[in-house]
Amino acid sequence: MKIKSITFSPQEPKLKIIKNVFVYISEKHEQIIVTPFYKEPNQGYRYSQEECEVLKIDSSYDLIGEAIKRNIQKFDIKEYDAKRSSKKDGYTAFHVSKEKSMRGFEKNYTLIDVSGLTDRNNTFRIQTRLGFINRLEITSTISAHCDNAELGKLVMKMFNSEIVERK
Template sequence: MKIRSLIFKVPEPELKVVKSLSVYISEKYSEIILAPQSKDSKAGYSFEQEECEVIDLKSSAEIIGEAVKRNFNKFNIAENKSVSGKMADWPALKASKEKTKIGFKKNYVRLYISGVNEYNYSLNIETVFNYPAGIELTTTIAAKSENVNMGNRILKIFYSDICERRK
């Protein structure tokens, strides 16, 4: 008796990855730059995508929240083809009204948004002040929260009164 061989192919696992987004806010220029992230498929590091979205800081919380969600979901896995190392090629700097890295760092505050885990059901929003004291603010919000709640959370953490005090 001959037994037929069964061809069984194990299904490919769906790639789960923690998504991320950089948000740069400037009161001087009254703008928010949303820089979606990509993860390099070979090296595994994250980098900003070429296309950044710029919205007005005075936009409603609804519009800000909608833009954050839209750009967070632009996260992808891709090969970084623009590895030149030049600051002038930095997508957020190109999208800004600043011409130098020093001016950009002086006039824009960076918030970093990332999924809590690979399912991205909840998002961490954290400040990136890099103060010597090492104090940063972090808040967590559901990814499916209302746009107005997301926008309000971004604005609250941006307008929080945390500052470096020198003696």
């Protein structure tokens, strides 16, 4: 008797999108802002959603990782509302921050981008650009199915990276 070989392939997602959130961290203001995004279907650009999640900087790694995963699942496709401000000060993270100017926001908050590595979003790519002379970028990856504490610890480790110029 001959048995046919059956191969299974996973279903293709209807829309292939890479989800992402921005995580802004400030030691000065002792807060973490997690900002989910929308993707504009016609133009393809991303813009921040109306609601951000704000945590204390001394929150547990588990709580930080949970907030990141929860907000990355809020990623959605939505047409851009022309009534929203397109200027930099239209960012919702800036409005929930404790800064009075965009310049102060950019100076006192470190941006960490957490996004899917592929359109399946099974792996997160975490990257940050440190505000030093040569604008060094640090990138790491982690499974999207990792413990919340592992994700939170990796994000905070990247934030706390100390890279100095050597003479």
